[in-house]
Amino acid sequence: MLVRKAYAEVRQKNHKQWLSIVGILVIALGSVLAYAIIQRRAVARQRATAESLFYSIRSLDVDVAGFEKIALETNSYSLKERLKTYQEKRRGMEKRYDQYLKDLRVGDAGMTPRKKLIMRVARIFGECELTIPPFFEAEVEKYIDKWKSTRRLEIAIKTAKAKGYVEPIARDLLAGGLPPQFFYLALQESNFDEYVSGPETRLGIAKGMWQFIPSTAASYGMKVGPLVNLRRPDPADDRHHWEIATKAAARYMKDLYATDAQASGLLIMACYNWGEGRVLPLIRSLPQNPSDRNFWKVLTRYREKIPAETYDYVFSIFSAAVIGEDPKLFGFSFDNPLAAVTE
Numbered sequence: 001m002l003v004r005k006a007y008a009e010v011r012q013k014n015h016k017q018w019l020s021i022v023g024i025l026v027i028a029l030g031s032v033l034a035y036a037i038i039q040r041r042a043v044a045r046q047r048a049t050a051e052s053l054f055y056s057i058r059s060l061d062v063d064v065a066g067f068e069k070i071a072l073e074t075n076s077y078s079l080k081e082r083l084k085t086y087q088e089k090r091r092g093m094e095k096r097y098d099q100y101l102k103d104l105r106v107g108d109a110g111m112t113p114r115k116k117l118i119m120r121v122a123r124i125f126g127e128c129e130l131t132i133p134p135f136f137e138a139e140v141e142k143y144i145d146k147w148k149s150t151r152r153l154e155i156a157i158k159t160a161k162a163k164g165y166v167e168p169i170a171r172d173l174l175a176g177g178l179p180p181q182f183f184y185l186a187l188q189e190s191n192f193d194e195y196v197s198g199p200e201t202r203l204g205i206a207k208g209m210w211q212f213i214p215s216t217a218a219s220y221g222m223k224v225g226p227l228v229n230l231r232r233p234d235p236a237d238d239r240h241h242w243e244i245a246t247k248a249a250a251r252y253m254k255d256l257y258a259t260d261a262q263a264s265g266l267l268i269m270a271c272y273n274w275g276e277g278r279v280l281p282l283i284r285s286l287p288q289n290p291s292d293r294n295f296w297k298v299l300t301r302y303r304e305k306i307p308a309e310t311y312d313y314v315f316s317i318f319s320a321a322v323i324g325e326d327p328k329l330f331g332f333s334f335d336n337p338l339a340a341v342t343e
Contacts, residue, residue: 043104047130050100051291054128057093058263058290060086061126065177065258106130113329114141121322124179125265131296143319144330153320156191157337165192165209169246170341176250178257179265180338184320185272186210186249188313194242197231205231208239210249220248262288266295266314270306273313278305 064086071079101107106129107116118140119129147153160166160183170180189211190196198206204214205228214224217239225237238244253268260283261267270279282302286293295314298306323330324337336342 046100046104050097050104051128051130053093053097053100054130055289055291057090057097058126058294060090060093061263062258062290064090065254065263068177069254069258101129104130113326117322117325117329121181121318121325124181125318125321126263126290127266127295133296133300136296136299139315140319140322143315144323146316147319147323148331152191153187153323154332154334156187157324157334160187160192161337163192165242166337167341168243170338172246172250173253174341176254178250178253180341181321181324182250182253182265182268183338184317184324185253185269186246187320188317194245195233195240197233200231205229207234207237208245209242210239210245212239212245212248216252217248220252222248260284262290262293264290264294266318267293267298269314269317270295270298270310274307274310278307279310282306 064083067079067083067086070076071083107119111119115137118137119132122132122136123129160169165186166183169183169186173180173182186192186209190209192209194209196208196211198211201213206213207217212220212222214228217224222238222244223236224239225234227234227237233240238248253272256268256271257263257265260271260280267283271283273279282298282305283293286297286301323332327334327336
């Protein structure tokens with residue numbers, strides 16, 4: 001009986017100890033879970049703040065683009081001074097956004113170099129890397145493989161370098177406040193052939209390196225030649241003069257940037273390809289601000305309605321720009337054609 005009584009006492013004591021240990025573990029686990037939830041919510045708030053800041057920067061870019069156009073047309077000193085204030089404000093916002101990305105570990109060491117590059121080019125073209133659709137990276141990789149299956153990209157860049165197109169095109173784009181990577185839009189349009197003519201369409205025949213149709217060419221100050229209705233080079237047509245056409249293309253894209261595209265470089269591409277057809281109605285159905293009108297929104301909401309030609313056009317240019325930033329990473333032998341200008 002004494003042994004049994006002693007055993008019972010020990011057992012009861014051990015039971016209380018185990019209950020205490022379990023209680024401590026439950027409290028600890030609860031604290032860990034609570035901390036994880038708090039951290040997750042804090043990260044979510046931080047991401048939301050960063051995203052809001054990004055689109056505030058883009059809204060400012062749209063305003064600045066509008067002011068730049070007025071300042072150029074009026075040569076207004078006060079507007080130019082106001083632009084300097086906006087640009088200073090923008091630099092501060094950009095710095096804060098970069099810090100948010102650093103804190104959120106966006107683009108950290110665990111990400112592949114290819115994915116980092118895709119995200120960086122998305123940022124260059126005015127799209128938020130925090131809200132990239134899940135399928136976008138895989139789709140870009142698919143188009144990179146398409147470029148690798150042909151020598152078209154390599155030959156076109158070789159042509160642009162040999163004829164001295166690269167730096168003047170990039171400078172005109174930069175002067176218009178656009179990324180020099182829009183250089184690849186001309187590649188997609190014409191392979192840098194300034195004498196090429198497109199097929200006949202209801203809007204006329206597109207001509208030149210930037211493939212302007214007659215009406216758009218005229219509205220941007222280009223003289224259309226007498227062979228406008230023939231698929232032949234026309235020395236009297238400004239569209240075949242690449243310097244004139246490049247400056248007009250930069251102005252046209254900047255106007256899209258400040259209006260329908262709302263600072264989205266990828267929407268500029270979509271509008272440039274098929275703006276007056278089925279694309280602009282889709283874009284204009286979205287609210288006129290960068291957070292609600294951008295390529296991610298159009299892509300996720302209207303994927304089935306985007307013309308196949310336009311979809312292919314945008315992804316071809318974007319993937320070419322990704323390759324161009326680091327050709328060796330993707331198995332190409334040429335160097336980044338824009339390196340000197342972007343540096």
